[in-house]
Amino acid sequence: MDTAELCFLSADRMSQLIAAKEVSPVEVVQAHLERIEATEPVLNSFITRPGDEALEAARQAESEIQSGRYRGPLHGIPVGLKDLYYVKGVRNTSGSRIYDSFVPDYDGAAAARLKEAGAILMGKLNLHQFAFGPTGLNADYGDMHNPWDPTRLTGGSSGGSGSAAAAGQCAITLGTDTGGSIRIPSALCGLAGIKPTYGRVSRYGLAPLSWSLDHPGPMARTVEDCALALKVLAGYDPKDPASANEPVPDYRAALTGDIRGLRIGVPKEYFEVPLDPQVRGAVMDALEVLRDLGAQVKEVSWPMFHDSAAISTTIIYAEAAAHHRDLLLSRGREYDPSVRWRLEVGLFISGADYLRALRGRAIYAHKAKELLRDVDLLAGPMEPVVAPTIGAENLQVDGTAVGAIGALTQYARPFNLTGYPALTVPCGFSGGLPIGLQLAGRPFDEATVLNAGYSYQQATDWHTRRPPL
Amino acid sequence: MADIELSKEAFLQMAVLQGLDTTDGAHMDVLYGHVQEIMGTIAVLRKLDLGDTEPANTFSPNAG
Numbered sequence: 001m002d003t004a005e006l007c008f009l010s011a012d013r014m015s016q017l018i019a020a021k022e023v024s025p026v027e028v029v030q031a032h033l034e035r036i037e038a039t040e041p042v043l044n045s046f047i048t049r050p051g052d053e054a055l056e057a058a059r060q061a062e063s064e065i066q067s068g069r070y071r072g073p074l075h076g077i078p079v080g081l082k083d084l085y086y087v088k089g090v091r092n093t094s095g096s097r098i099y100d101s102f103v104p105d106y107d108g109a110a111a112a113r114l115k116e117a118g119a120i121l122m123g124k125l126n127l128h129q130f131a132f133g134p135t136g137l138n139a140d141y142g143d144m145h146n147p148w149d150p151t152r153l154t155g156g157s158s159g160g161s162g163s164a165a166a167a168g169q170c171a172i173t174l175g176t177d178t179g180g181s182i183r184i185p186s187a188l189c190g191l192a193g194i195k196p197t198y199g200r201v202s203r204y205g206l207a208p209l210s211w212s213l214d215h216p217g218p219m220a221r222t223v224e225d226c227a228l229a230l231k232v233l234a235g236y237d238p239k240d241p242a243s244a245n246e247p248v249p250d251y252r253a254a255l256t257g258d259i260r261g262l263r264i265g266v267p268k269e270y271f272e273v274p275l276d277p278q279v280r281g282a283v284m285d286a287l288e289v290l291r292d293l294g295a296q297v298k299e300v301s302w303p304m305f306h307d308s309a310a311i312s313t314t315i316i317y318a319e320a321a322a323h324h325r326d327l328l329l330s331r332g333r334e335y336d337p338s339v340r341w342r343l344e345v346g347l348f349i350s351g352a353d354y355l356r357a358l359r360g361r362a363i364y365a366h367k368a369k370e371l372l373r374d375v376d377l378l379a380g381p382m383e384p385v386v387a388p389t390i391g392a393e394n395l396q397v398d399g400t401a402v403g404a405i406g407a408l409t410q411y412a413r414p415f416n417l418t419g420y421p422a423l424t425v426p427c428g429f430s431g432g433l434p435i436g437l438q439l440a441g442r443p444f445d446e447a448t449v450l451n452a453g454y455s456y457q458q459a460t461d462w463h464t465r466r467p468p469l
Numbered sequence: 470m471a472d473i474e475l476s477k478e479a480f481l482q483m484a485v486l487q488g489l490d491t492t493d494g495a496h497m498d499v500l501y502g503h504v505q506e507i508m509g510t511i512a513v514l515r516k517l518d519l520g521d522t523e524p525a526n527t528f529s530p531n532a533g
Contacts, residue, residue: 212526310513317507329488341496345503347487348480353511358524360517365525 006031007168008466011225012252014171015073018065025065025076029058029120032078036122036169039469042150044142045164047083047093050123054078057120064118073228073252075118080170082158083124084131085216086205087111090121094207095129095157097140098327098334108205109237110174110216117232122170126160129336131176131209132320132343133157134184134408135388139336143390146189147467148433152387155188155408157181157209158219162189165219167469172229176206177215179312180412183424186219187382187436190426192453192463193219194226197443198419199244201230202237210319211242212358213312213416222463223425223454227251230446246444254447255454260294262452264439265375267302273410274397275384282428282435283381286456290379293455300375304367305414309406311364312413314349314357321346361417368418372442377452381411382424382436411438421446425453426462434462473508473515480504 006028009017017023033050040046061076083093086104088111093099107115114121126144128136136144136159144159146152147167154162158175162185165173175182177195186193194217201216208214218229231252236245266287271280291297321328324343332340371378384397384407395404415422420443427437437456441449457463480501484491491497 307513307517310510310517313507313510314514329490332490337496337499341500341503344489344500345507347489348483348504348507349511353514355524356514356517356519358526359519359522360514362522362525363517363519 003031003034004168007035010222011077011171011220011228012073012222014077015075015228018076019070021065025058025061025120026055028076029054029078032122032169035167039167039169042469043145043147043163043167045126045144045160045167045169046123047095047126047141047160048091048124054120054122061118061120071118074114074232077119077172078122078170079114079119079229080122080125080161080164080173081111082127082161082173082175084127084176084207085110085174087121087124090124092124092207093141095127095131095138095141096335098331104205106205109202109239110233111205113232125158125164125173128157128159129339130324131157131178131181132339134180134405136162136185137390145390146387147469148190148387151389152433153188153390155185155387158185161219162186162191165189165191165221166467172218172220172225174216175219177217177416178209178213179316179409179416182215182217182219183382183412183422183436183438184408187424188387188434190434190465190467191219191221192223192226192423192425193217194230194421194423194446194450195415196230196234196446197244197421199242200246200444200446201233202240202243204237204239208323210316212319213316215416223423223450223457224252224255226423227255227450244444249447251447251450255451257451257455257458259290259452259455262295262377263375264290264295264297264377264379265300265371266297266379267305268299269302269305270380270411273384274400274402274407275381276386276397276430278430279381279384279386279435282430283437286427286437287379289456289459290452293459297379298375300371302367302371304364307360307364308414308417309410311357311360312417314353315361317342317346318349318354321349365418368414368420376441376448378440380438382438383408384410386430386433386435415440419443421449423449423453425456427456427460428462472512475505475508477501
């Protein structure tokens with residue numbers, strides 16, 4: 001099989017070929033290493049590229065499979081980790097030169113679970129410094145570039161995870177999502193990406209940004225691949241105090257493609273903020289597809305949607321400042337200036353206002369819970385625009401000037417506040433750049449969210465397109 | 470935007486109390502602008518009707 005063909009197979013298909021011994025993990029990993037070599041000068045997806053250890057792990061996987069010890073669908077599959085996930089013996093920079101030589105001496109929960117599943121860890125992926133920004137810019141390790149148009153942002157903070165999966169450098173990548181950092185780059189790079197329920201995936205061994213809002217999760221070209229990865233990553237972990245002891249279903253098996261009778265609500269407030277007409281049109285078309293598949297799609301109202309910015313900004317800034325304070329005071333000049341001031345701003349938020357935000361969050365989550373009694377899912381745009389040009393701080397959206405950071409996070413942050421699962425899938429293109437559809441559901445009901453996304457992907461072919469790189 | 474007034478003098482005093490290095494005047498000017506912005510955000514937060522709702526937090530006596 002042609003190298004590029006191999007790199008653009010879904011992990012689901014790749015695993016079938018590996019299990020049937022039609023393709024070996026060594027072939028798969030070598031193909032991805034070649035793909036990285038060819039595309040990395042343009043994309044800059046990696047901070048630490050995979051080395052000999054990836055091929056060594058592939059040889060071991062091959063040996064195990066040949067001797068009948070097949071571990072499951074991630075065995076031999078190349079997976080890239082955002083450079084916040086601790087992997088024993090591999091440096092973890094968090095996107096800052098301050099940590100350029102920090103090497104964890106243990107595996108975080110995600111790395112441990114992936115290794116146990118036989119996945120091949122493919123280096124560490126670039127990110128917005130300390131995961132504190134939605135654009136995918138990084139002053140220390142270079143900006144990330146969108147495979148659909150390298151002059152455009154990947155989105156962030158998991159920008160390298162977005163470009164690597166979209167360009168076939170990895171089959172699956174992991175991101176983290178505090179205010180949209182899985183879903184924003186997934187949407188802008190044309191991927192499926194799921195922020196699971198808070199507590200569903202352990203944060204152990206993950207450099208934090210905002211303790212109460214950080215969500216680890218997978219990104220991939222198809223919903224099936226997100227389902228495969230989530231099954232491995234999810235589950236109770238006593239090492240994470242927020243970990244939830246909830247049963248983990250077989251997410252891949254839950255992808256029936258049948259969404260007849262599923263009740264989908266579309267908050268009218270989503271359309272009261274600046275939204276590009278082409279994006280709006282693509283999302284409306286996607287809702288029509290879901291309706292054709294048998295879902296009951298109706299308008300709902302979520303007035304508190306508009307309060308998410310004030311509540312989430314206060315929480316993120318305060319928690320991030322609390323985490324970074326000592327380092328910020330001693331080495332503030334070594335931070336990216338745009339990250340530095342955001343962290344310093346957090347020091348000016350009082351304890352009373354932080355608690356006020358947490359009280360607002362409780363009401364916000366309660367209102368969302370009420371909303372999800374009448375419907376099974378909420379659907380709408382993931383981003384108000386396609387990927388903006390690198391360096392754009394302000395955007396023109398349908399004739400209105402908006403700040404890039406606020407616009408890119410506006411549809412994402414409500415589900416960080418509620419902690420509810422939210423998935424984005426590509427639902428169209430504008431000017432050659434992908435558009436994302438967001439589907440969000442009830443806590444710990446990732447299966448329904450994923451199945452809706454899967455059904456949509458079965459009925460459309462947006463996810464099968466490849467970037468021109 | 471903000472209805473929480475924070476003078477430059479008060480901002481600098483708070484910055485010193487937080488331990489920030491205030492010797493870089495250009496940086497402090499930029500930071501002052503951003504702090505005024507967050508005060509606008511907090512003004513919105515303070516207008517929310519929270520009733521007697523308790524804060525959502527993750528503390529659990531069983532943790533640890």
